[in-house]
Amino acid sequence: MxxxxxxxxxxxxxxxxxxxxxxxxxxxxxxxxxxxxxxxxxxxxxxxxxxxxxxxxxxxxxxxxxxxxxxxxxxxxxxxxxxxxxxxxxxxxxxxxxxxxxxxxxxxxxxxxxxxxxxxxxxxxxxxxxxxxxxxxxxxxxxxxxxxxxxxxxxxxxxxxxxxxxxxxxxxxxxxxVNSKDLYPEQDDFIVLLDFPRPGHEIKRSEEKKTLEELGVKFIELHGRYTTKQIRAIYRKASVYLVSCRESFGLPIVELQLCGAKIFTPYLEWVPAHYLNKSINKKSAGLLGENFVVYENKDGLKKALQKAKIEFNASKNVEKFKEDYPFYNxxxxxxxxxxxxxxxxxxxxxxxxxxxxxxxxxxxxxxxxxxxxxx
CATH class of the missing domain: 3.40.50 (Rossmann fold)
Structure with missing residues (x-):
């Protein structure tokens, strides 16, 4: 056809x-x-x-x-x-x-x-x-x-x-x-990627930055405009991605996992399109794949980052994404x-x-x- x-x-x-x-x-x-x-x-x-x-x-x-x-x-x-x-x-x-x-x-x-x-x-x-x-x-x-x-x-x-x-x-x-030859792991250091700042979430972003600075963790905060080539070069270097607001889907969440990153969110409700084992006929939340971390508060973020840094394995994260979300791959x-x-x-x-x-x-x-x- x-x-x-x-x-x-x-x-x-x-x-x-x-x-x-x-x-x-x-x-x-x-x-x-x-x-x-x-x-x-x-x-x-x-x-x-x-x-x-x-x-x-x-x-x-x-x-x-x-x-x-x-x-x-x-x-x-x-x-x-x-x-x-x-x-x-x-x-x-x-x-x-x-x-x-x-x-x-x-x-x-x-x-x-x-x-x-x-x-x-x-x-x-x-x-x-x-x-x-x-x-x-x-x-x-x-x-x-x-x-x-x-x-x-x-x-x-x-x-x-x-x-x-x-x-x-x-x-x-x-x-x-959305698989592409420029979506693959290329981490040579543990770097956290902060999503674009969102109006109304300034306090949370400030707390995230303070936590990263206290831990001595390198981070990149997205600002302005990027070409696909530029943004994917950044994705390949990221070990963790911090979601900045509720995402109706969030294509970067998929692209970053294809690059081996973990996805951190303060609330389960911020990533509803990535729920697993959830009925489409019922109004409720669901579970998330293994690459997701719900950290809830500053202390939770600190502990989750410390653990992620020790256990980070980009290739394993890519495989877990493909196992958990075959239809997104x-x-x-x-x-x-x-x-x-x-x-x-x-x-x-x-x-x-x-x-x-x-x-x-x-x-x-x-x-x-x-x-x-x-x-």
């Missing part, structure tokens, strides 16, 4: 997710083409504003003495719908949009245009699944619900919330593959083929979304992801 994937080439989660999906589809014998400016094109941005933004990006790249730190957009958007791409869209069997909740559900005229013009199923590939993500109460009239797409391909289904039983299974959970060919078979059999069509709006009423407005972000 033929797939067109709408993605982005920025230094974020979209590009690695799209690349892993394309790689797996091709390995399974399918055709796949990624449109890297696709997400920006779907946003229907004002091109004059894009030009102004690009001029500013040129200035920033010169200022930072890096030609590719800020990515230019205008020409990629202006020439997006070429004759070749229209042909791809016309001949494909399915359009897959790699985008994250809640922005994936903004009302979108261009998604409507794609559906009307090419009559193809439009599918969302995301870390999450809207019904148990805790976003619904914040999605106002500027958003749509489950009727935005014809099917869903979540990386995982586990959060602290439950998938409502009234919603039929309109998803195929396929996992992800590799896309399930079996589940992806299940999805493809549904397309072939006509169980997923360009009209499938029309049945989904009625299921929005089952999504709980009591679920609130912000409740898990303790300060």
């Amino acid at each position: 033929k797939f067109v994937i709408f993605a982005d080439r920025s230094y974020n989660y979209i590009k690695p997710l799209a690349n892993g999906l394309q790689k797996t589809l091709i390995e399974m014998g399918h055709s796949s083409e990624i449109l890297y400016n696709g997400i920006y094109w779907l946003s229907d941005l004002n091109l004059f504003k894009v030009v102004i933004a690009d001029i500013y990006r040129i200035y920033l790249n010169i200022k930072h003495k890096q030609k590719d730190l800020f990515i230019y957009r205008f020409f990629g958007l202006f020439f997006f719908l070429t004759a070749k791409r229209r042909k791809l869209l016309k001949e494909c069997d399915c359009i897959i949009i790699v985008n994250n909740c809640p922005s994936a559900f903004l009302k979108n005229k261009r998604i409507d245009w794609l559906r009307e013009k090419f009559n193809k199923p439009i599918v969302n590939y995301d870390f999450h699944y809207l019904p148990n993500q805790g976003w619904w109460k914040y999605m106002n009239e500027g958003y749509r619900g489950l009727e935005q797409y014809d099917w869903y391909l979540p990386v995982g289904l586990v959060t602290e919330f439950a998938i409502p039983k009234g919603i039929p299974k309109i998803y195929t959970c396929i996992g992800m593959d 590799q896309i399930s060919n079996k589940m992806l083929e299940t999805f493809v078979l549904k397309l072939k059999e006509g169980a997923i069509t360009s009209q499938s979304h029309e049945e989904y709006k009625k299921y929005n009423g089952f999504i709980s407005k009591d679920d609130d992801y912000k409740q898990s972000d303790r300060i």
Whole structure:
């Protein structure tokens, strides 16, 4: 089958997710083409504003003495719908949009245009699944619900919330593959990586730094902007990663484990997408993999760091990650083929979304992801 994937080439989660999906589809014998400016094109941005933004990006790249730190957009958007791409869209069997909740559900005229013009199923590939993500109460009239797409391909289904039983299974959970030649252990010293500072968590960050200084442990605190090459070079040197707030998923948590790091969090609730042995139909917490350490307080952090420094083994940490989270390490060919078979059999069509709006009423407005972000 033929797939067109709408993605982005920025230094974020979209590009690695799209690349892993394309790689797996091709390995399974399918055709796949990624449109890297696709997400920006779907946003229907004002091109004059894009030009102004690009001029500013040129200035920033010169200022930072890096030609590719800020990515230019205008020409990629202006020439997006070429004759070749229209042909791809016309001949494909399915359009897959790699985008994250809640922005994936903004009302979108261009998604409507794609559906009307090419009559193809439009599918969302995301870390999450809207019904148990805790976003619904914040999605106002500027958003749509489950009727935005014809099917869903979540990386995982586990959060602290439950998938409502009234919603039929309109998803195929396929996992992800972000493995890359630049994600591997390269530690030559015990270094702690502090995530980007978050507003409201300044006191906790100050305590973390003080603890590290008292122990004489080297640390790096993330600031500003990095290219993928730059940030992964830092990841390869890190032995421990300190999560700075509640993560709805947290791709760095996966990438750092592929580099052999341990993941430290003060609260179990801050990493709900990484719960193990937790029912998707029950609202609760779960266990975490062996690479996770919940330290709770300053004394707990100090003891955990001392232990981690003595016992650190990057290769072992990589293997433990792959054992505990196989779907976060590799896309399930079996589940992806299940999805493809549904397309072939006509169980997923360009009209499938029309049945989904009625299921929005089952999504709980009591679920609130912000409740898990303790300060």
